[in-house]
Amino acid sequence: MTDTPGTLIHIITDNRWSGVARYALDICSHYIGEGWNVAAFTRDAKAVDTLFARKGVNLLHAPLWGGFDIASAKALSRYLKKTASGHVVIHAHGFRNAFTALLARKIAGRKDVKVIMTRHKVKKGIDSWIFRRIYRNLDAMIFVSRLAADRFLSAWHGAPLPFSDDKIHVIHNSLNIKADSPRPKTEKGPVCAMFHGPLSPGKGIETLIDALSLLKGSRIRLKIVGSGTPDYVDKIRNRALTRGVMDMIDWRKHSDTPMDIIAECDFGVLPSSAEEAFGLANIEYMACGKPLVCSSSGAQPEYITDGREGFLIPPSNTGALADAMRKLASDSELRKRMGERAFVSFRTNLSWDIFITRLNAIYCHQ
Numbered sequence: 001m002t003d004t005p006g007t008l009i010h011i012i013t014d015n016r017w018s019g020v021a022r023y024a025l026d027i028c029s030h031y032i033g034e035g036w037n038v039a040a041f042t043r044d045a046k047a048v049d050t051l052f053a054r055k056g057v058n059l060l061h062a063p064l065w066g067g068f069d070i071a072s073a074k075a076l077s078r079y080l081k082k083t084a085s086g087h088v089v090i091h092a093h094g095f096r097n098a099f100t101a102l103l104a105r106k107i108a109g110r111k112d113v114k115v116i117m118t119r120h121k122v123k124k125g126i127d128s129w130i131f132r133r134i135y136r137n138l139d140a141m142i143f144v145s146r147l148a149a150d151r152f153l154s155a156w157h158g159a160p161l162p163f164s165d166d167k168i169h170v171i172h173n174s175l176n177i178k179a180d181s182p183r184p185k186t187e188k189g190p191v192c193a194m195f196h197g198p199l200s201p202g203k204g205i206e207t208l209i210d211a212l213s214l215l216k217g218s219r220i221r222l223k224i225v226g227s228g229t230p231d232y233v234d235k236i237r238n239r240a241l242t243r244g245v246m247d248m249i250d251w252r253k254h255s256d257t258p259m260d261i262i263a264e265c266d267f268g269v270l271p272s273s274a275e276e277a278f279g280l281a282n283i284e285y286m287a288c289g290k291p292l293v294c295s296s297s298g299a300q301p302e303y304i305t306d307g308r309e310g311f312l313i314p315p316s317n318t319g320a321l322a323d324a325m326r327k328l329a330s331d332s333e334l335r336k337r338m339g340e341r342a343f344v345s346f347r348t349n350l351s352w353d354i355f356i357t358r359l360n361a362i363y364c365h366q
Contacts, residue, residue, distance in 0.1 A: 005035035006087030008363075009079070011097045012052075013064045015045040016227075017254065018198065019173075019280040020093050020120050023144075026176035027091070029055045030356055037083075041076060051256060066096035076104035080113060088113045089363050093120060095134055102137050116362060118142040122275045122298065125155035132162040140362045142169045144278040145299030169362060172303060173278045174355035175287055177259070182289020182343045190221040191329040193293075194265035196258045197281050199228030204271035204295065205236050207316050211271075213243040214322040220248065220329045222269070225261055227254040259284055266335055267328045268292035273315045276300065285310075286346040291338030293324040303350060309342035 008031050010024045028038045032055065039058040042048050049059050060079060062072035080088070090105070090113060092098040098117040105113045117138050122145075125131065135141070143149035149170050156162070197203055205224070212222055227233075240246045255261055258281075262268070268285035269292065276298030285292045286309060294300050296312035306312040311324035328335055 004087065005031075005037070006089060006363075007037045007083050008039070009076070009088070009090045010038075010040045011064065011076075011090065011092045011101060012040055012042045012048060013066065013093070013097060014048060015043055016198070017047050017051070017256075019278075021048050021051075022280060023118070023120070023173060024091070024093065025052055025055060025057070026174075026352075027356075027359065028052065028057045030176055030352075032056050039079070041072070041079075064097065064100070066094070067099070069096075069100050070103070073100050073103035073107060076100065077107035080104060080108035080110045085112065087364070089116060090114070091116045091118065093118050095119075095126075095131065098138055099130075099134050102134065114139045114363070116140045116142065118144065119148055119152060120144055120277050122148050122151045122277045125152045127155050127162070135163040135167070138163075138167060140169055140365075141167050142171055142359075142362065144171070144173050145302055146170050147275075147299040147302065148277040169358070171355060171358050172350055173280050173283065174350050174352045175280075175283060176352050176356075177287060179287045179343070179347060179351065182339060190219045192221050192223060192265040193267055193269045193325060193329070194223040194225065194262060195269050196223075196225035196255070196261070196284075197270070199224070199226045199233055199236065201232065202272060202274035204273045204315065206239060207271050207273065207318055207321055208269060209236060209239050209243055209245060209249075210318045211322040211325060212240075212245045212248055214318065215326060215329075216245065216248075218326065218329060220325060221250065222248055223250045223252060223261065223265060225252045225255055225258060259288055262288045262290060265290065267310070267325075267339075268294075269321070269325060270294040271313065271315065271321050272298065274298075283346055283350055286342040286350070289339045289343035291328060291335055291342055293321065293328065303345065304342075308338065309345055310338055 012024050014021050032038050040052050041060050041062050043064050044061040062075040064072050090101040092101045101115045272295045278299050292310040295315040297315045313320040
């Protein structure tokens with residue numbers, strides 16, 4: 001870490017708890033521990049603010065509409081003007097919030113402020129005048145996977161980049177936790193699979209419920225941990241009823257400490273139908289020494305090998321999902337081997353020490 005602590009500002013636009021908010025909070029918590037002055041600009045969303053405040057992060061509020069958001073840029077510039085000179089880093093999430101940060105830096109006349117952006121999506125870059133200007137003025141662009149970086153760069157396939165390529169950094173996500181040993185299951189009983197995360201379209205929950213209907217009569221039980229809009233939650237509950245699997249599911253609301261619940265399960269099931277830029281929830285199972293079944297369409301193959309730490313399946317493939325779940329449920333030794341490999345892979349390739357060392361090199365590079 002740096003010898004002299006600096007000031008760190010994260011811009012968080014999510015109104016609900018999310019992987020992006022978790023990523024930002026882990027970083028903020030770390031730098032508070034290093035003596036930095038840490039603040040978060042949010043939309044005054046209780047679901048986000050409560051957890052940041054609990055970790056000692058200073059909370060500031062702005063509309064954060066994205067795009068040409070002059071009001072938020074002015075609010076951020078006022079904070080920059082009051083911030084003592086020294087090492088100041090603004091960390092935005094997404095290019096539109098990065099534009100807000102760059103505009104705030106200009107309004108405040110603080111050329112010394114470093115603006116970093118993390119891209120959490122799989123999406124092509126935009127080759128327009130305004131976005132090329134954003135890309136050039138950022139101090140660094142972090143992508144959470146090689147897939148996300150390559151898709152962004154595909155906007156200039158065969159053409160020169162409109163910015164220096166040394167701005168591009170691929171840093172896989174991690175978790176700000178101590179993963180000293182696998183977490184064994186705390187109770188006996190049926191084999192327990194678990195899904196956790198937002199209950200929303202694209203997470204593969206419909207496919208998971210359909211797969212469960214192919215496993216009737218087995219010892220498998222499923223925990224679904226998360227929250228969503230009432231309409232969507234009603235939709236998937238009705239699906240479970242019509243498929244006749246409601247009695248196989250333990251429904252739990254979102255938890256701020258999902259890893260405590262993961263310790264109660266035998267393996268994770270995260271069959272996203274959307275193309276995941278990383279899949280933060282996947283590595284929570286790995287950090288607990290649990291094998292998992294997840295989709296292969298996103299960045300998951302960058303850190304999970306099919307048949308080693310778990311099973312990779314095609315998205316929206318009910319039969320493949322049911323088969324993978326059946327294999328893990330019926331073979332305790334397979335679960336143990338895969339779980340141990342998942343834990344070692346997390347410790348070796350995805351640990352917090354690896355992540356924060358690479359991030360700190362970007363934050364503190366002069």
